[in-house]
Amino acid sequence: MPRLIDHAAREVEVAEAAWRVLSTRGVGALSVRTVAAEAGLATGSLRRAFPTQDALLVFSLELVARRVRDRVRALDASPAPPAPQLAALCELLPLDAARRLEMEVWLHLGSLVAAGGALRDVHESAHQELAAFTAGVLGSLVQAGWARADLDLPLEARRLHALIDGLALHLVRQDAGAPTGWAPDVLTAHLDELRA
Incomplete structure (x- = not known):
């Protein structure tokens, strides 16, 4: 049976990973690839939660x-x-x-x-x-x-x-x-x- 994913929790995890990238490496290091790596996710998984980098940034700020x-x-x-x-x-x-x-x-x-x-x-x-x-x-x-x-x-x-x-x-x-x-x-x- 496939594992159910809590999408709201996943979004928060990804945003928190983006926060860590921003805090430790700055805006210049922020990319889908670096955030996915920080979150321990495949890039495709991150893109399902946030289709664009702008969507990730907006959610991160809203959080x-x-x-x-x-x-x-x-x-x-x-x-x-x-x-x-x-x-x-x-x-x-x-x-x-x-x-x-x-x-x-x-x-x-x-x-x-x-x-x-x-x-x-x-x-x-x-x-x-x-x-x-x-x-x-x-x-x-x-x-x-x-x-x-x-x-x-x-x-x-x-x-x-x-x-x-x-x-x-x-x-x-x-x-x-x-x-x-x-x-x-x-x-x-x-x-x-x-x-x-």
Whole structure:
């Protein structure tokens, strides 16, 4: 009897193999052949999951966004502010090996979006989702009475979004084993400036 293949799991395995290629060898080494070898698959098997390299890249980028979303949704929102908001923001930062890999992939694939197409659309959609998320975090802090009610929310949301992006870039640029605790401290100090 032929073995049944879990196609959704196979797609994730292939995307994770693409992530490893991107992280260790860079965008220039990314090809159907290198990803298939990394995944331990025949090239034809990979092509059945992803008929084009663009389809693989789009799924790889979507997987990064999905993993971040899933982690944020799994957080306990019941503690008093700003603990849940800070925890959610920290899920966007490469504070451990798994999140560092995601950010490296995000940056590598982000370098390819200038050409347009579906990859650019996914990247832009995730960027807009992050903008809405930072605005929602700040709105929740104001609504809870923790942050000042007179905040210019659109401006502060942009500032928080830029801070997240900058922290993420700094964390990826430092050595993989370097301490990361300074980044949540910076976020905490920033949020404290917004207190009511």
